[in-house]
Amino acid sequence: ENVLTQSPGTLSLSPGERATLSCRASQSVSSSYLAWYQQKPGQAPRLLIYDASTRATGIPDRFSGSGSGTDYTLTISRLEPEDFAVYYCQQYGTSYTFGQGTKLEIK
Amino acid sequence: QVHLQESGPGLVRPSETLSLSCTVSSFSITSDYYWAWIRQPPGKGLEWVGTINHSGGPFYNPSLNTRATISVDTARNQFSLRLTSVTVADSGVYFCAREVDDDGFDIWGRGTMVSVSS
Numbered sequence: 001e002n003v004l005t006q007s008p009g010t011l012s013l014s015p016g017e018r019a020t021l022s023c024r025a026s027q028s029v030s031s032s033y034l035a036w037y038q039q040k041p042g043q044a045p046r047l048l049i050y051d052a053s054t055r056a057t058g059i060p061d062r063f064s065g066s067g068s069g070t071d072y073t074l075t076i077s078r079l080e081p082e083d084f085a086v087y088y089c090q091q092y093g094t095s096y097t098f099g100q101g102t103k104l105e106i107k
Numbered sequence: 108q109v110h111l112q113e114s115g116p117g118l119v120r121p122s123e124t125l126s127l128s129c130t131v132s133s134f135s136i137t138s139d140y141y142w143a144w145i146r147q148p149p150g151k152g153l154e155w156v157g158t159i160n161h162s163g164g165p166f167y168n169p170s171l172n173t174r175a176t177i178s179v180d181t182a183r184n185q186f187s188l189r190l191t192s193v194t195v196a197d198s199g200v201y202f203c204a205r206e207v208d209d210d211g212f213d214i215w216g217r218g219t220m221v222s223v224s225s
Contacts, residue, residue, distance in 0.1 A: 001169075031209070033209060035211035035212070037153075037211075037212075043217075044202055044204075044215035044216065044217055044218055045153065045202075045212070045215060046215075047211050047212060047213050050207075050210045050211035050213075051209070051210065054210075056211070056213060057213075088152065088153055090153070090211070090212075092206075092209065092211065095155075095166070095168075095169075096143075096155035096158070096168075097155065098152055098153040098154065098155065099152070100152045101152045101153075
């Protein structure tokens with residue numbers, strides 16, 4: 001099983017700041033098949049990024065993904081109030097696994 | 108607009124079978140996409156349960172130890188999950204989702220809460 005470890009567990013920032021979220025895999029992710037999701041309380045997750053760096057339909061360009069091999073990053077360039085949520089990475093290169101999540105909270 | 112809606116009982120007794128359905132609207136389930144179940148225990152993260160395609164699969168999370176069965180009903184444009192011998196650890200919100208081939212889960216249902224309790 002390819003275990004994904006996200007850091008930090010909680011990130012406290014202010015609107016307008018830049019957020020950098022990390023996802024590290026225990027094994028190289030095949031073909032960089034890695035996605036990022038945003039989840040708000042009581043809602044289903046929303047796909048933000050797939051294939052490590054491709055924005056999903058309708059996702060603002062302040063969200064960007066990068067990385068390869070075992071290390072991946074989600075960057076939110078300038079935080080908007082609606083961006084405060086929990087973020088999950090997920091690999092689909094070998095079966096499917098999710099990271100444990102990073103909570104992005106307002107400072 | 109593609110819409111997924113989960114349905115099923117909210118309470119299941121320990122050792123019994125959990126049965127859920129996902130109705131897909133405005134999109135044919137026989138199209139070349141994959142259909143998945145993902146669950147989330149209360150206050151915890153996401154766990155993939157299994158995936159099916161009308162022409163392949165299903166594929167399951169090995170941690171479920173063969174307890175899960177996913178099937179497709181093309182006449183009703185639905186896919187379903189059966190999970191046998193449930194325990195309290197199987198409680199949580201169950202989501203159905205569409206997977207674009209190698210492009211992540213792009214459409215999700217709102218989720219349905221299932222509690223396992225006597």
